[in-house]
Amino acid sequence: NAGVTQTPKFRVLKTGQSMTLLCAQDMNHEYMYWYRQDPGMGLRLIHYSVGEGTTAKGEVPDGYNVSRLKKQNFLLGLESAAPSQTSVYFCASSYVPGQGIKPQHFGDGTRLSIL
């Protein structure tokens, strides 16, 4: 029972490099989210998906792209990394239709440093 798994756990990039963060969930959840966590700011929503093949922007989407080709996976891409994107990234999933509101389950995060 893995829940939400994020890979990689740590990564250091140089400015301008690209990378993809992978999130996988095994709970058959419809909704998936990417948040970033910065000191003193809580978690902020980057992008989200309400089902396979759908994505939408959150509050801080600039510089990021996402894809949800399979229901269980949600990918977050950085096309050209910038130092301002140094953060801890969390993926979360929730909601099975017909079961009412359910808590979001979070992965353990990806710690990303952009030099």
Add this chain to the structure above:
Amino acid sequence: QQQVKQSPQSLIVQKGGISIINCAYENTAFDYFPWYQQFPGKGPALLIAIRPDVSEKKEGRFTISFNKSAKQFSLHIMDSQPGDSATYFCAATLDTGRRALTFGSGTRLQVQP
């Protein structure tokens, strides 16, 4: 614009004491208010949650108090233990649409033995 404001930023409590964390929200459409607990190196985990039609919810040593008219809610941790030392986030969301969480800025709680 910060829709959920949380205080204090940090809190030190003696073992056995009461920890109190406060949050205020702006969007009156929010209809679900969870608290998350986060340990270092881990993701947030749901601790307790409340809906606005209830003024209080208690689960073990953890209690949420909710004041709809004041648009405020708080977490009370009774008989605080060193194992409760963590960062606590209040949040709010709508039970429709994207169901994304709007988080407070977090409170770092340290319970001293």
